[in-house]
Amino acid sequence: MKESPISYSSNILNTTQVGNKSVVEFDLGELNRDDKTVESFGEEWLKFNRFTEEEINSIGDEYFDIVPKELLQPSTVALDAGCGSGRWSRYLAPKVGWVEAIDPSKAIYAAASQNNDLDNIRFSKADINDLPFNDESFDFVFSLGVLHHIPDTEMALSALSRQLKSGGHLLLYLYYSLDNRGILYRSIFQLSNLIRFIICRMPGPIKRLLCDLIAIVLYLPFVALSALLRSIGLKSLSKKIPLHYYLGKSWFVIRNDALDRFGTPLEQRFSRLEIESMLKRNGFENIVFSPNMPYWHVLAKKK
Ligand SMILES: C[S@@+](CC[C@H](N)C(=O)[O-])C[C@H]1O[C@@H](n2cnc3c(N)ncnc32)[C@H](O)[C@@H]1O
Incomplete structure (x- = not known):
């Protein structure tokens, strides 16, 4: 087992052994976290953590498509902020020197268990707003699908900016506000948001059952329609169908994303312009969507 090049800067509360990994636990603080959402994710990722290597690599390539290879070197020290099941830490670990993976939910135990075979990832139960590392510790920070589940997204972004060295890079994925879509697409979204509002308040097992049902009656028909249009040569029309993103994705990924989408109490959405302004306000330049x-997933360099 290699040693982390980074020392902790906060007091350790507890350590839990998961196989050959230690999950190091810190005071989560009271600040800027939606505990219901975090609890919901803890349950979600303890159930949905068995992604295949093929899935991790192919979906990982989609998120990292804008990251030039030279940013990921054997000397690169990276932070996976809000790692969930740890699938993107797993994707990145072979490409860099070290990954620190943090999450405040029980998902961190699933992440440690799923990555027991990798010797360059460390797992900490911690909150983005109160990270147990010194400022300017990281060359590369990635936070995929996390900050829109935090009450004050910009405050969390500013915490991540502080963790980066000057010249370091941030890869961020935030739910889009459908700013590049037409009225029909947006109306379908409004309806789905209403459904989410009801479902996310239900107890875990009912929520999971309803989200599976949604995956069957909503996701699969749209994916099938998109596949049909593509098969008859209408490729660009097939891309206009909601949920066409799931064409070629496994049933496991579709179920997981339906639960993510409809089972989560707090989600916020941002336009490309809003994300760009937020990044600039927090000391970033060279912003590439x-x-x-x-x-939107976006790469930005800290000045
Ligand atoms: C949609 S999941 C994404 C997980 C992972 N990045 C992925 O894409 O597989 C959102 C994650 O954000 C975490 N999260 C929520 N609030 C957080 C906070 N204040 N600090 C750090 N992580 C947080 C949740 O616990 C959850 O695991």
Whole structure:
């Protein structure tokens, strides 16, 4: 087992052994966290953590499409902020020197268990707003699908900015506000948001059952329609169908994302312009948005 190049800067509360990994636990603080959402994710990731290597690599390539290879070196020290099941830490670990993975939910135990075979990831139960590392510790910070589940997204972004060295890079994925979509697409979204509002308040097992049902009656038909249009040569029309992103994705990924989408109490959405302004306000430059889904994922350099 290698040693982390980074020392902790906060007091350790507890350590839990998961196989050959120690999950190091810190005071989560009271600040800027939605505990219901975190609890819901803890349950989600303890159930949904068995992604195949193929899935991790192919979906990981979608998120990291804008990250030049030279940013990921054997000397690179990275932070996975809000790691969930640890799938993107797993994706990145072979490409860099070290990954620190943090999450305040029980998911951190699933992440440690799923990555027991990798010797360059360390797992900490901690909150983005109160990280147990000194400022300017990291060359590369990534936070995929996390900050929109935090009450004050910009405050969390500013905490991540502080963790980066000057010249370091941030890869961020925030739910888009459908700012590049038409009225029909947006109306379908409004309806789905209403459904989320009801489902996310239900007890865990009922929530999971309803989200599975949604995956069957909503996701699969849209994916099938998109596949049909593509098979008859209408490729660009097939891309206009909601949820066409899931074409070629496994049933496991679709179920997981339906639960993520409809089972989570707090989600916020941002336009490309809003994300760009937020990044600039927090000391970033060279902001590059991916033209590809999932929207919006963006790479930015800390000045
Ligand atoms: C949609 S999941 C994404 C997990 C992972 N990044 C992925 O894409 O597989 C959102 C994660 O954000 C975490 N989270 C929520 N609030 C947080 C906070 N204040 N600090 C750090 N992580 C947080 C949740 O516990 C959850 O695991």
